[in-house]
Amino acid sequence: MALTDTTIKNAKPKDKDYKLTDEKGMYLLVARSGGKYFRLDYRFAGKRKTFALGVYPETSLKEARVERDEARKLLANNIDPLEEKKSKKVQLIAETTNTxxxxxxxxxxxxxxxxxxxxxxxxxxxxxxxxxxxxxxxxxxxxxxxxxxxxxxxxxxxxxxxxxxxxxxxxxxxxx
Structure with missing residues (x-):
């Protein structure tokens, strides 16, 4: 079942972390601390990986889905979204420190x-x-x-x- 804003808002922490699934590998991880994290599980080069899409409510459900779709496009082009994110971060750091x-x-x-x-x-x-x-x-x-x-x-x-x-x-x- 696809996530809704209401479902996310009403999700309460439990004794253990739990997942509320969306679609296309995306889910909301509800931590026992109360944090709500959008995640995407995928396989790349034979390994299971998890890509962080954002933290609720700073990242909306709509934004998380857009991020998920972008990550899936990278996967379709045989590019690991985690590695792409890391390289962009390194590039950004290089640009800001090489002023x-x-x-x-x-x-x-x-x-x-x-x-x-x-x-x-x-x-x-x-x-x-x-x-x-x-x-x-x-x-x-x-x-x-x-x-x-x-x-x-x-x-x-x-x-x-x-x-x-x-x-x-x-x-x-x-x-x-």
Whole structure:
């Protein structure tokens, strides 16, 4: 029998975890702690696996079914949904940790010991003032020449040509 919102809302915890089945391998796991979890059981490469579709009520029944259907499409294309989810998570982490500011900070820490204090502060100050406000949080791979050009134009507009050259060199070095 397919799940309904009413069935899910009325599901109460028992002494043991139990399942309320939906369709196409999906079910709601009602934990004895009271948590309600949408799951999908499937087989891939001869092994039984369970894919988490979401937690009720943060994930609605409709959303869980959409997620289930997407997972089943991956399976139909011989792709393990768990592995796909993991790779997307790794990619997201890489994109968020490889921001321009993070890469610049790593580079600066490596180079700092080779420079005088004044020179290091000048370089870092240029980045903090002119580059980080617009590019700092951007993933390094998504930065375009147009992004850098806009920063250089604004620096040159205030007459700081030497700073523009310094920033251009740093940006070219970091975005590689």
């Amino acid at each position: 321009f500011e993070a890469i610049a900070n790593e580079w600066f820490e490596k180079m700092r010991s080779k420079w005088t204090g004044y020179y290091a502060e000048k370089k870092w100050g240029s980045l903090k003032k002119d580059v980080f406000p617009s590019l700092g949080a951007k993933p390094i791979k998504s930065i375009t020449p147009g992004d850098v050009r806009a920063i250089l134009d604004s620096i040159q507009a205030r007459g700081a040509i030497d700073i523009a050259h310094r920033v251009k060199g740093i940006c070219a070095l970091l975005s590689g």
